[in-house]
């Protein structure tokens with residue numbers, strides 16, 4: 451069912467501000483550091499973490515129109531968009547990278563999207579790569595029968611999303627000196643950094659390899675706020691080879707973190723941010739007395 455009135459995501463009762471939780475962790479305590487977790491994974495059972503922060507303003511802006519967005523075969527963003535569509539009565543279309551997937555049984559992530567009512571439209575990798583080119587995009591919308599749809603980019607990081615993530619920074623004012631988080635497109639970092647108070651800084655841990663993110667985050671901030679905002683930097687050493695790459699060391703780290711603290715650790719993003727933070731604490735990167743916060747931007751699936 452598609453409603454003509456703009457749906458209000460606030461009707462889904464998000465838990466905002468999300469909880470801030472202090473952890474006792476000797477790897478930080480022995481350096482004189484406090485460790486906090488910003489539990490954005492608890493905002494909503496289905497619109498989890500930064501997905502809520504990015505999607506909520508877009509759901510409002512879509513004003514009842516079909517939402518079309520983009521992702522890979524295991525995209526957290528596609529699943530969250532599909533869930534939002536079901537919960538708010540909005541039509542959703544997911545453009546999925548890899549036309550070969552169209553002929554195979556859906557993996558659990560895409561099956562979840564389909565069960566939530568998302569119409570899946572598979573495109574070849576080269577078309578997918580050029581999806582921000584206006585002519586290619588127009589062709590995709592036409593082929594998907596979604597020419598009037600509201601377009602949300604891959605990862606959900608547009609201007610609305612970046613402004614939505616500003617609230618994450620504002621909620622952390624007065625809590626921490628340094629706020630660390632994992633970055634994909636950089637939209638969450640761009641908004642978070644803009645919302646922090648002077649004297650606080652944000653530290654992004656890219657999960658993709660390539661070193662392109664400083665330019666991207668700066669561009670996202672310029673589009674959303676007119677200029678670079680807040681104090682932020684990136685540490686490119688913890689991507690473990692790139693998106694969705696892990697390894698025994700990262701897996702062991704994540705399992706150990708889960709056992710120490712009883713918190714499920716999402717492996718593609720959150721594990722890399724936590725690993726980076728522990729490594730930085732160990733290197734003595736933070737002065738004695740610093741409070742560091744890690745944003746729990748997601749939850750493992752399934």
Ligand SMILES: Cc1ncc(COP(=O)(O)O)c(C=O)c1O
Pocket residue numbers: 499500526527605607632633634635636637638639716719720747748749
């Ligand atoms: C769990 C999780 N954490 C962090 C990110 C990175 O967010 P961004 O693309 O805004 O950098 C994503 C991707 O959207 C994600 O799914």
